[in-house]
Amino acid sequence: MANNFARILSGKRNVGIMSLIGAGSLTATFLLNREHVTAGAQVRRVYPASADYPDLRKHNNCMASHLTPAIYAKLVDKATPNGYTLDQAIQTGVDNPGHPFIKTVGMVAGDEESYEVFADLLDPVIKERHNGYDPQTMTHPTDLDSSKLKSGKFDERYVLSSRVRTGRSIRGLSLPPACTRAERREVEKVVVDALAGLKGDLAGTYYSLTHMTDQEQQQLIDDHFLFDKPVSPLLTCSGMARDWPDARGIWHNNTKTFLIWINEEDHTRVISMEKGGNMKRVFDRFCTGLKEVERLIQEKGWEFMWNERLGYILTCPSNLGTGLRAGVHVNLPKLSKDPRFTKILDNLRLQKRGTGGVDTAAVGSTFDISNLDRLGQSEVQLVQTVVDGVNYLIECEKKLEKGQDIKIPPPVVLQLLPILVQDVLQPLPLLVQDVLKPLPLLVQDVLKPLPLLVQDVLKPLPLLVQDVLKPLPLLVQDVLKPLPLLVQDVLKHLPLLVQDVLKPLPLLVQDVLKPLPLLVQDVLKPLPLLVQDVLKPLPLLVQDVLQPLPILVQVVLQLKVPEERVPGQVTFLSSSCIIIRLSSTYTSQSNRGNQGPVH
Amino acid sequence: MHLSIAGGLPCRMCVLLFSNDKMAKLTIKRLSPEEEFPDLSQHNNHMAKVLTQDMYTKLRDRATPNGFTIDGVIQTGIDNPGHPFIMTVGCVAGDEETYEVFKELLDPIIEDRHGGYKPTDKHKTDLNADNLKGGDDLDPNYVISSRVRTGRSIRGFCLPPHCSRGERRGVEKMSVEALDSLSGDLKGKYYALKNMTDAEQQQLIDDHFLFDKPVSPLLLASGMARDWPDGRGIWHNDTKTFLVWVNEEDHLRVISMQKGGNMKEVFNRFCTGLTKIETLFKDKGTSFMWNEHLGYVLTCPSNLGTGLRAGVHVKIPNMSKHAKFEEVLKRLRLQKRGTGGVDTAAVGGTFDISNADRLGFSEVELVQMVVDGVKLLVEMEKKLEKGQSIDDLMPAQK
Numbered sequence: 001m002a003n004n005f006a007r008i009l010s011g012k013r014n015v016g017i018m019s020l021i022g023a024g025s026l027t028a029t030f031l032l033n034r035e036h037v038t039a040g041a042q043v044r045r046v047y048p049a050s051a052d053y054p055d056l057r058k059h060n061n062c063m064a065s066h067l068t069p070a071i072y073a074k075l076v077d078k079a080t081p082n083g084y085t086l087d088q089a090i091q092t093g094v095d096n097p098g099h100p101f102i103k104t105v106g107m108v109a110g111d112e113e114s115y116e117v118f119a120d121l122l123d124p125v126i127k128e129r130h131n132g133y134d135p136q137t138m139t140h141p142t143d144l145d146s147s148k149l150k151s152g153k154f155d156e157r158y159v160l161s162s163r164v165r166t167g168r169s170i171r172g173l174s175l176p177p178a179c180t181r182a183e184r185r186e187v188e189k190v191v192v193d194a195l196a197g198l199k200g201d202l203a204g205t206y207y208s209l210t211h212m213t214d215q216e217q218q219q220l221i222d223d224h225f226l227f228d229k230p231v232s233p234l235l236t237c238s239g240m241a242r243d244w245p246d247a248r249g250i251w252h253n254n255t256k257t258f259l260i261w262i263n264e265e266d267h268t269r270v271i272s273m274e275k276g277g278n279m280k281r282v283f284d285r286f287c288t289g290l291k292e293v294e295r296l297i298q299e300k301g302w303e304f305m306w307n308e309r310l311g312y313i314l315t316c317p318s319n320l321g322t323g324l325r326a327g328v329h330v331n332l333p334k335l336s337k338d339p340r341f342t343k344i345l346d347n348l349r350l351q352k353r354g355t356g357g358v359d360t361a362a363v364g365s366t367f368d369i370s371n372l373d374r375l376g377q378s379e380v381q382l383v384q385t386v387v388d389g390v391n392y393l394i395e396c397e398k399k400l401e402k403g404q405d406i407k408i409p410p411p412v413v414l415q416l417l418p419i420l421v422q423d424v425l426q427p428l429p430l431l432v433q434d435v436l437k438p439l440p441l442l443v444q445d446v447l448k449p450l451p452l453l454v455q456d457v458l459k460p461l462p463l464l465v466q467d468v469l470k471p472l473p474l475l476v477q478d479v480l481k482p483l484p485l486l487v488q489d490v491l492k493h494l495p496l497l498v499q500d501v502l503k504p505l506p507l508l509v510q511d512v513l514k515p516l517p518l519l520v521q522d523v524l525k526p527l528p529l530l531v532q533d534v535l536k537p538l539p540l541l542v543q544d545v546l547q548p549l550p551i552l553v554q555v556v557l558q559l560k561v562p563e564e565r566v567p568g569q570v571t572f573l574s575s576s577c578i579i580i581r582l583s584s585t586y587t588s589q590s591n592r593g594n595q596g597p598v599h
Numbered sequence: 600m601h602l603s604i605a606g607g608l609p610c611r612m613c614v615l616l617f618s619n620d621k622m623a624k625l626t627i628k629r630l631s632p633e634e635e636f637p638d639l640s641q642h643n644n645h646m647a648k649v650l651t652q653d654m655y656t657k658l659r660d661r662a663t664p665n666g667f668t669i670d671g672v673i674q675t676g677i678d679n680p681g682h683p684f685i686m687t688v689g690c691v692a693g694d695e696e697t698y699e700v701f702k703e704l705l706d707p708i709i710e711d712r713h714g715g716y717k718p719t720d721k722h723k724t725d726l727n728a729d730n731l732k733g734g735d736d737l738d739p740n741y742v743i744s745s746r747v748r749t750g751r752s753i754r755g756f757c758l759p760p761h762c763s764r765g766e767r768r769g770v771e772k773m774s775v776e777a778l779d780s781l782s783g784d785l786k787g788k789y790y791a792l793k794n795m796t797d798a799e800q801q802q803l804i805d806d807h808f809l810f811d812k813p814v815s816p817l818l819l820a821s822g823m824a825r826d827w828p829d830g831r832g833i834w835h836n837d838t839k840t841f842l843v844w845v846n847e848e849d850h851l852r853v854i855s856m857q858k859g860g861n862m863k864e865v866f867n868r869f870c871t872g873l874t875k876i877e878t879l880f881k882d883k884g885t886s887f888m889w890n891e892h893l894g895y896v897l898t899c900p901s902n903l904g905t906g907l908r909a910g911v912h913v914k915i916p917n918m919s920k921h922a923k924f925e926e927v928l929k930r931l932r933l934q935k936r937g938t939g940g941v942d943t944a945a946v947g948g949t950f951d952i953s954n955a956d957r958l959g960f961s962e963v964e965l966v967q968m969v970v971d972g973v974k975l976l977v978e979m980e981k982k983l984e985k986g987q988s989i990d991d992l993m994p995a996q997k
Contacts (some may be wrong), residue, residue, distance in 0.1 A: 052764045094825070094829075373707075
């Protein structure tokens, strides 16, 4: 609550919240209009939580799967600082028992704090919806550096259009299910002010839904930009369509490639799109535009809702993280009829929709193909997944055209490296270096006390020895250098108990390397007698000792490849869910086979 | 816009109601009333006609003891700017206290909607069916069916726009207990919407008894369809002439109906049933929401007073095409609808004719108007069939 006071006093924002808790009923008395609500009069909750618990026996959505009577009883008397309650958050899931095609989420957030206050319910819902992502222990990577995208141009004989969308919420204002009219208007004002500052190919115009002329409306319909009052009960039951069309509108740039919806399902929906297959350019504009808008609102003291656990905060938990859906309209007449189509999409972590969007059927053989995931992977990673996947689909289509057979690609599984594994891998190269560093000095120290006679006789010896020994550390390093990478590559196939297997590794390496200087000493001691005979085979001996090391390590680590996923089912290998990308034979195939416009 | 705290409270207001262990904390956050005032420039309903900035500023600081606010009252009117055929009310009550707490808004709406009914007027309740004259002899060649319906709310519970799941189930439980103890020709059975078998559902559809989740945005925007079908159900007697809807638009909708033109019998059963049910509730220590100014209190202000709609399905193909049809109805204080109910069109010259008023007239008076009015309409129809004029039958304005 001190936070809220600080916010009011800072005067930076227009939103002021005063919650006077514990200050005594006197203060409450002062604030309330006494005519109709008597001092200390409480909001009447006649029934205990058990009487209000919803009947979810016929329900099939994520909320219903996780809302136990115990969790309900724990959370039902809580409210966020804006007064948003659990009953409000779950209303849409209670009113909509199930969707025929997809398991819906069944709840929404009314504000940023909902994700904290109702974490006991939202965390398991997020985990189920986002393939095991645990907000309590994991962090979400945000990466809007579009230059990292590889080969983002599709064969335009197949790809008709490319599009990337996400959402952004303005911190400090409630989300559409709970916002008041004034808050909604504030969102509109903040965003429209910022958008007015965009320049160059991003410069554009705002069309408010309330003030649109018929002509403007027709143009927006023809451009396929206009959004209308939602009719889906999934959305209307959450309360996000209240006061329609007040403070709703559409902004787009003059070239009609960058589009923003204001106050539809989220504060803003940001869309970059183009006809054709240049996903790279679409993503470039997307990232540039987003960063510009962010900069412009920051100038005025606002910011986006974001945190490192959940990434960008949006109304529906299914859109957390990146909120990103990158997709294409692609024509796949042969592949779409192949019985393996669904499995291929599954393994590529893509989903298909009709060209009218979610819940529509495809027209002809043109599909909307986009990424399945939103949270746990960065924007760059997700768009790359789409690029790689769509290229693969086009390859399949081309193969089928030629009468060749296609392969189901191995599953692209999620990279959710828990921090533990990272911690184990990080010090490895340093550990190895630390062991190797004292080596040459050790060798020199051993050689120094040799008697001068021996030296005179053996004068060429030290040089000999040095010459022989010099390459030793390098040899050892050269052999060991690829080790961490090798280890990483090897580890990528590891089953989940990587930690237990990795921990002894640095020690192993140490153990192998420790006796090395002693070995050298032992070899050097009988020098006067059999120096050359002893020294000659030394490098070879060392090499022989060192060469099998990497293989030794591999053997020690015991490779294990994870099983193939069952189609349509997300399997959790453990609560931390680590499986790492296998060597992607299909990407190299797709790179090879790409005959379209040059990357 | 910057916040300034000058010597007291800022213009942003927060209302916090405390709680003990059993009750919820309610924190209402608001920006200034000017910023929150809805845009009603495109609207055409009673609420939009009456609500001014000053009124909104005054009312938004209040809440009923159940936490219902002005925004809850008017949400349906904001989301539904206008109906093509009728001037809708544009607001609802969340509990009995709404009509007190938000008087400044609701009184003018009630006055406009109910023919000039003043805040000081008293409403007569008369459920004595013996006071009805005639009504048992409407010509069955023309009058296909007769029906009387009203609504009742159970005091102590919030109304459908605002009730919690527990309250709604409480209303259902209490109502079903009361209905289960009816006897004689009123003896019947309850069918909960969520436990209905397919066979039961089909039977109720065939009987034209089943009600479904509302689709009209006028109703949905008020929040009354939340948690469907939890706590909803249909009760009817074995002879299928007395029917009660539980937790649809109101706590209870009570319907008495039968084929033919014997409105007197229908009204008899209506009054008997209602009175019995009310007695049963009183035995349990509660009662219906009622006061001497507004009569029976229901969710929509248009149903205050009697909440009564008495009507017939009547065949008047000639009369309905007559130039003076609307005028006659107006003078008789009747309204026409299609046989599918409100917002439907008539099929083949058969109309649903019922009383236009709800408040300011007693139940007996309203049913009398329907009985007398329909009788006259049938006479006129017969005359027109014979090619005669109806000018001498034109009624005076009631």
